[in-house]
Amino acid sequence: MKIVVCVSHVPDTATKINVGSDGKTIDQNGVTYVVNPYDEFAIEEALKTKEKSGGEVVIVSVGTDKNKDTIRKALAMGADSAVLLKDENYRDSFAVAKALAEEIKAQDARIIFFGKQSVDYDNSITGQMTAEMLGYNCVTVVVRLEIDGDKVTAEREIEGGKEVVETSLPVVITAQKGLNEPRYASLKGIMQAKKKKIEEKDAAAADNNLEIVKMFKPAPKAPGKIVGEDVSAVPELVRLLREEAKVI
Amino acid sequence: MGKVLVFVEQRNNVVKKASYEAVTAAKKFGEVEAVCTGANVEGLDALAGYGATKVTHLKSADFENYTPSGYAKAFADYAKDSGAEVVLFSNTAMGKDLAPRVAVKLNAGLAVDVVSFNGDGVEATAVRPVYAGKALVEVKVNSAVKVYTLRPNTFAAETDGSKGDVNVVEVSDVDLGSKVVEIKKSEGKLDVAEADVIVSGGRGLKGPEHFNLVEALADSLGAAVGASRAVVDAGWRPHSEQVGQTGKTVSPSLYVAVGISGAIQHLAGMRSSKYIVAINKDKDAPIFQVADYGIVADAFEILPELTNEIKKIKAE
Ligand SMILES: Cc1cc2nc3c(=O)[nH]c(=O)nc-3n(C[C@H](O)[C@H](O)[C@H](O)COP(=O)(O)OP(=O)(O)OC[C@H]3O[C@@H](n4cnc5c(N)ncnc54)[C@H](O)[C@@H]3O)c2cc1C
Ligand SMILES: Nc1ncnc2c1ncn2[C@@H]1O[C@H](COP(=O)(O)O)[C@@H](O)[C@H]1O
Numbered sequence: 001m002k003i004v005v006c007v008s009h010v011p012d013t014a015t016k017i018n019v020g021s022d023g024k025t026i027d028q029n030g031v032t033y034v035v036n037p038y039d040e041f042a043i044e045e046a047l048k049t050k051e052k053s054g055g056e057v058v059i060v061s062v063g064t065d066k067n068k069d070t071i072r073k074a075l076a077m078g079a080d081s082a083v084l085l086k087d088e089n090y091r092d093s094f095a096v097a098k099a100l101a102e103e104i105k106a107q108d109a110r111i112i113f114f115g116k117q118s119v120d121y122d123n124s125i126t127g128q129m130t131a132e133m134l135g136y137n138c139v140t141v142v143v144r145l146e147i148d149g150d151k152v153t154a155e156r157e158i159e160g161g162k163e164v165v166e167t168s169l170p171v172v173i174t175a176q177k178g179l180n181e182p183r184y185a186s187l188k189g190i191m192q193a194k195k196k197k198i199e200e201k202d203a204a205a206a207d208n209n210l211e212i213v214k215m216f217k218p219a220p221k222a223p224g225k226i227v228g229e230d231v232s233a234v235p236e237l238v239r240l241l242r243e244e245a246k247v248i
Numbered sequence: 249m250g251k252v253l254v255f256v257e258q259r260n261n262v263v264k265k266a267s268y269e270a271v272t273a274a275k276k277f278g279e280v281e282a283v284c285t286g287a288n289v290e291g292l293d294a295l296a297g298y299g300a301t302k303v304t305h306l307k308s309a310d311f312e313n314y315t316p317s318g319y320a321k322a323f324a325d326y327a328k329d330s331g332a333e334v335v336l337f338s339n340t341a342m343g344k345d346l347a348p349r350v351a352v353k354l355n356a357g358l359a360v361d362v363v364s365f366n367g368d369g370v371e372a373t374a375v376r377p378v379y380a381g382k383a384l385v386e387v388k389v390n391s392a393v394k395v396y397t398l399r400p401n402t403f404a405a406e407t408d409g410s411k412g413d414v415n416v417v418e419v420s421d422v423d424l425g426s427k428v429v430e431i432k433k434s435e436g437k438l439d440v441a442e443a444d445v446i447v448s449g450g451r452g453l454k455g456p457e458h459f460n461l462v463e464a465l466a467d468s469l470g471a472a473v474g475a476s477r478a479v480v481d482a483g484w485r486p487h488s489e490q491v492g493q494t495g496k497t498v499s500p501s502l503y504v505a506v507g508i509s510g511a512i513q514h515l516a517g518m519r520s521s522k523y524i525v526a527i528n529k530d531k532d533a534p535i536f537q538v539a540d541y542g543i544v545a546d547a548f549e550i551l552p553e554l555t556n557e558i559k560k561i562k563a564e
Contacts, residue, residue, distance in 0.1 A: 011379070013380065013493050013494075013512070013513050013516075014512060014513070016382075017379045017382035017383050019383060024385075026379070026383065037494055038494075092357070093348075093358070094351070094352075094357060094358070097352075119379075119380065119493060119494075120378065120379060121378045121379075122360075122361065122377070122378060122379070122380060123360055124344050124360065125344070125347070125348035125351075125358060125360060126348075128345065128348035128349050128352075129348045129349075129351065129352050131349070132320075132348065132349045132352035132353065133352055137317065137425050137426045138316065138349070138426070139316070139426060140316075140344070140345050141341065141344075141345075155432070156341075156345075157341065157488065158341035158342070158431075159340065159341055159439045159441045159442045160433060160434055160437075160438075160439035160441075160442065161431055161432050161433040161434050161439075162431070162432045162434075163314060163428045163430075163431055163432075164428065164429050164430040164431070164432065165316070165426055165427065165428055165429070166426070166427060166429050167317075167425060167426035167427070168425070177487060177494050177495075178487050208390075209356070209357030209389060209390045209391040210357045210358070210359060210387055210388075210389055210390070211387065211388045211389075211390055212385050212386075212387055213373055213385075213386040213387060213388050214385070214386050215378070215383055215384070215385045215386075216383065216384055216385075216386075217382075217383055217384070218377075218381065218382075218383070218384055218519075221519075221537070221538055223537075224524070224526075224536065224537075224538070224539040224540045224541060224542055225540065225541055225542070226531070226536070226542045226543070226544060227541050227542065227543055228543055228544075228545070229543070229544045229545055230545050230549070231545070231549050231550060231553045233543045233545070233550075234543075234550060234553045234554050234557050235557060237525065237541055237543060237554070238554070238557045238558065238561060240541055241502070241523070241525070241541070242561065245502070245522075245523045245540065245541075247445070247501045247502040247522070247523050248445075248469065248502070248558065248561065
C-alpha cells in the first residue's frame with residue numbers, strides 16, 4: 001500500500017519578505033527555502049503509519065527543480081521515494097491540487113498526508129481541494145489520528161476544543177502541530193536520501209482561476225506610545241485604553 | 249449586481265458572530281441569501297436585519313453536529329441550484345474546512361482570509377495577507393463563481409434589528425462519509441481564536457507558576473489567555489493557546505503581550521489586532537514596534553497593579 005505525503009517548498013518563517021520587481025511576487029534575494037513546517041508533521045505521521053501497518057511512503061511535490069532540496073530532506077527523514085511534478089509557472093492551489101490528485105490516483109494511494117497550511121500563501125486549502133477532486137474523505141487540522149483497517153478516527157482542532165471525526169479510507173489528512181514530534185534525519189538517512197530516486201514528470205495541465213493583481217507591504221504602524229517605566233504608568237495606561245482606544 | 253450566498257455557521261444551534269459579519273459584508277456584491285446547515289438553528293430570522301433578503305435553513309437531524317462531507321454537499325448542491333455568483337464563508341475552523349470543498353464542487357476559484365475588498369459587485373478584487381502578514385496581495389478570482397473566506401473580527405456586523413422569514417429546506421440524503429462524533433471542549437476557557445480581548449504571556453513570566461498573574465488580568469478583562477511558542481514548547485501552556493505563525497492568527501480589539509519579545513513569528517499571529525499593549529522590561533524588544541501603548545518595566549510589578557485598576561473600573 002502506498003502512503004503519499006504532499007510537501008511544499010517555502011521560505012523560512014524568519015525570512016524578511018520584500019516585494020519583487022514584478023510587484024506580484026516576493027523578492028527572492030536572500031530568501032532561504034525549507035520544508036513547509038506543517039509538512040514535517042505530515043511526513044512523520046506517514047512514517048509512523050508505515051511502521052505500524054506497512055507500505056511505502058512516497059513524497060509528491062509540485063514545483064521546479066528547486067523543490068528537490070525539500071524532497072531530499074523528506075527522503076532523509078525516511079520516505080521511500082519521491083515524485084516531482086514540474087511546472088515552471090506559478091500555480092494557484094486549485095491547479096496544484098489538480099496535479100496532486102492526478103498523481104495520487106496514479107499511485108493508487110489510499111492514505112494521503114498534507115500539512116494543514118503552507119507558510120507562504122497561508123491558504124490551508126490544497127488538501128481539501130485534492131480530496132474533493134478525488135472524491136476521498138478528508139479531515140483537516142488533525143492533532144490525533146488512528147487508522148484501524150478502513151476505519152479512521154481523527155481529532156481536529158476547532159475554536160475552544162477538538163472535534164472527533166469518524167470516516168474511512170481512502171482519506172486525506174492535513175497535519176497540525178501537536179500530531180507528533182517530527183524525527184530528525186539521521187546521518188545514515190541523509191546518505192541514503194542521496195541515492196533515492198526522484199522521479200520527474202510534467203505536472204498535469206490546469207488553469208489558474210486566481211490572479212494576483214499586486215503584492216504590497218502592510219502600511220507601517222505609527223509608532224506607539226511608551227506610557228511609562230514603572231507602576232506609576234498603570235493608571236495612565238488604563239485611562240488611554242478607556243478614553244482613547246475605547247477598548248475597555 | 250449579482251447574487252451572493254453566505255454560509256452561516258452555527259455551533260450548538262446558535263449562529264456565530266463571524267456569520268453576521270459575513271452577511272453584512274455580502275451586501276456589496278448584490279442580493280444576499282444567507283444559508284445555514286443545521287438541525288434546529290435559533291435566531292436565523294435576525295439575519296434579515298444584517299442584510300439578507302432571503303434566509304434558508306438547510307435542515308436535517310444529521311446536521312446536529314458538523315459533518316464535513318454532509319455540510320459540503322448540501323450547501324454546494326443548494327449553491328449550484330441558486331445560481332449564486334459569489335459565495336462567502338468565514339475564515340473559521342469550519343469555514344476553512346468547507347470552502348475549498350465547496351469551491352471544487354462549484355468549479356470556482358477561492359481566495360481565503362480576505363480582509364477587504366476593492367470595488368463593488370462581482371468584479372470586486374480581494375485583499376488578503378500572505379507570508380504571515382508580512383505582505384498583502386490583491387487577488388482577482390477569474391472563474392464564473394467566486395468563493396471567499398473572510399477573516400473574523402475584520403468586517404463590521406451591522407443590523408437594523410429587523411427580522412424576516414426563514415425558508416426551511418429539509419435535506420434527506422445527507423452524505424455522512426465523515427462526521428463529528430464527539431466534541432472535546434477545552435475546560436470552560438475562552439479560545440484565543442474567538443476572543444475580543446487577549447492577554448498573552450511569554451518567557452518573561454519565568455515559569456508556569458506565574459501565569460496566575462496573566463490569568464488574573466485576563467479574568468478582570470473578560471479576556472482569553474494566549475501564549476508565545478517559547479512557553480508552549482516549554483510545556484508551560486497548551487498549544488491551543490499559542491499565538492503566531494504556527495499557532496493561531498488573532499485579530500482582537502485588544503491584545504496585551506506580557507514578557508513577549510515580539511519575534512516575527514509571534515507578530516505574524518497578532519499584528520492585525522486593533523490595539524496592542526506591550527509590557528516588557530527591555531525597551532528594545534521588537535514588540536514595542538507594533539504596540540500602541542507600552543510599559544517598559546518588570547511584569548511582576550505591573551500585572552497585579554494593572555489587574556487591580558481594571559477591576560476598579562469594571563466595578564464602577
Ligand atoms: C518555524 C517557526 C515557527 C514559529 N512560530 C511561532 C509562533 O507561532 N508563535 C510564537 O510566539 N513564536 C513562534 N516561533 C518562535 C519565535 O521565533 C520566538 O522564539 C518566540 O516567539 C519567543 O517567545 P517569547 O517572546 O515568549 O520569548 P523570548 O524571546 O525569550 O522573550 C522573552 C521576553 O520577556 C522579556 N522579559 C524577561 N523578563 C521580564 C520581566 N520580568 N518582565 C517583563 N518582561 C520580561 C524579555 O525582555 C524578552 O523580550 C516560531 C519559530 C520558528 C522557527
Ligand atoms: N506545490 C505543492 N506541492 C506539493 N504539496 C503542496 C504544494 N502546495 C501545497 N501543498 C500541500 O498542501 C498543504 C496546504 O497548503 P496550502 O493550501 O497552500 O496552505 C501543504 O502543507 C502541503 O502539504
